[in-house]
Amino acid sequence: MANLIEIRDMYKIYAIGDEPVHALDGVSLSVDEGEFVAIMGASGSGKSTMLNILGCLDVPTSGSYLLDGVEVASRSATELAHIRNAKLGFVFQNFNLLPRTSALENVELPDLYMGRLSMRARRRRALELLKRVGLGGRHSHTPAQLSGGQQQRVAIARALMNNPPVLFADEPTGNLDTKSSIEIMNLFTELSDEGITIVMVTHEDDIAAYAKRHIVMRDGKVMRDDHGEGGRKSVDEVARLVKEALA
């Protein structure tokens, strides 16, 4: 499998007050195509900073980042926007759908910025994606008319619109009940099985258990990386892994 994501000696330093805070403290990491990675850790461990930089939403203080073989660590805002548009899909904890806008139009949005498809083809693809995430009949509903789980499905369909090689998910079940969480995670598992690379941030062991590779962070450093050895783990195994890593 080809190397999709590769970061080397990455630092992200915030100057808060007199003391500089190392949100990322010399992290090196690589992710292969098709992996399903869970980045775990307590709040303040640097896992969200890591995801934001991997997702080209933020730039590192220093270090290199090769995405799909291209250096992206020091790109302009416009270039990063094009990279996010073409190569990355995002699923957020609070869904981030456009309010008062139909599910269909929310899903179409990434292609509007890309301008790849005709109006008709765009609509057809958005409808297919909605059907795939199980919202076939609800394309005209606005976010306010959908449950949390349904909104997150729309967000996943939107993330898939431009057919990106990588999906980034930031606590995708953080605002969902248990039943919806399981449905969403099953959807991620299906997508992973179809070959899409997924990088997910979570602090919940049972959600991390859906991933095949587990990375535990603390104080801006990677404490433990099982490199996907042994495939999917049970919740207990994940809990033990985290406990060992932080001991």
Added chain:
Amino acid sequence: MSFWMIFKVAIRAIARNKTRSLLTCLGIIVGIAAVIAVMAIGQGAQTMMVKEISSMGNNLMMVFPENRGQGPVSGGMGQGQTMTAGDAEAVKRELSHLVQGVSPQVRTSVQMMYAAKNWAGNVQGVSTDILLISNWTVMEGRFFSEEEETRSSRVCVIGTTVRKNLFEDEDPVGKTIRLKNVTFKVIGVLASKGANNWGQDQDDVIMAPYTSVQRYLQRSKFNNINMMNLSLISMDDLAEAKREVGALLRQRHHLADYQDDDFETRDTTEIMNTIGSVTGLMTVLLTAVAAISLLVGGIGIMNIMLVSVTERIKEIGLRMAIGATPANILTQFLLESVVLSTVGGAVGVIVGVVGAEAIGAAKGWPILIQTGSTLAAFLFSALVGMFFGFYPAYRASKLNPIDCLRYE
């Protein structure tokens, strides 16, 4: 993202906040309406005045003999005695490349009598060229001929006011009236010109050949005239005409180099310039006031756009996360403010035109709506939107997507 798509996004954002959008537009509507109305009224007034002044004469230039005073007593304008009909004839003969008509003018006050009625006024002694010079037309009968002028015939034409006072409904043509107890035959009636700028009735007039006035009514031993009226071929030659007429008159009056002119020239451009500068100043002042209200409207747009950017900061973050470039975000917000201001501008143009017409109708003022200035005001409203919308849009485009997504 295509321009059209971004335009649709902007329209939708405006449509979602109808009340707010309307209030934002209101500033621009008031500003543009004020500009349009003020300009329409100002231009209308100016055009009317210019038209009235040009009705005084056709490329008119006037030459008055200047009173140089005899001892301590000074006369008044046109009371000098140095200018003669010969001067007028000389101007016509020698400056025909500049002048298309010349009429000497002598004036004398008379009591006019016909049957049992009488009327007081000034008789103007002129030459046949006066028709061309002063834009008079004969409504009934005819004007006097050059032959009658040479022979000092006792004929006259009268204005409609004189006709009404002496003849009422009677046909005046061919009737004989008495001026200073000398009989004159009425041969024509002048078409009405109405009152001039200063409210003076231009139709209260009676004209006769200047030769006849000098001979029968003034009975002066001098041949002097009160003024001469010139009609230039083109107003462009005004300066040259003044110079050449001056040189000719100085020569004819045997003035030595050290002596001042004994005449003075006047023309309507001086009056027009004065009126133009007065109405022009008014228009500038009022337009400045209107422009200030437009400025206030623009600041209103900026204010609302800043609020709108802050309010939709999560939307901005999301759009950036899924691929909107800074330029896309800039265009989206800039279009929103430009749409607000141009819609305001369009409504303002309508309100301004309707308002100006209403004011004109109520006050009886002439209204002149110029397509050019209306279009300019409309385009200016778009410019206001662009100018005042740029800063909020620029701020939105420079936001960091992470800060936007995290904003609470």
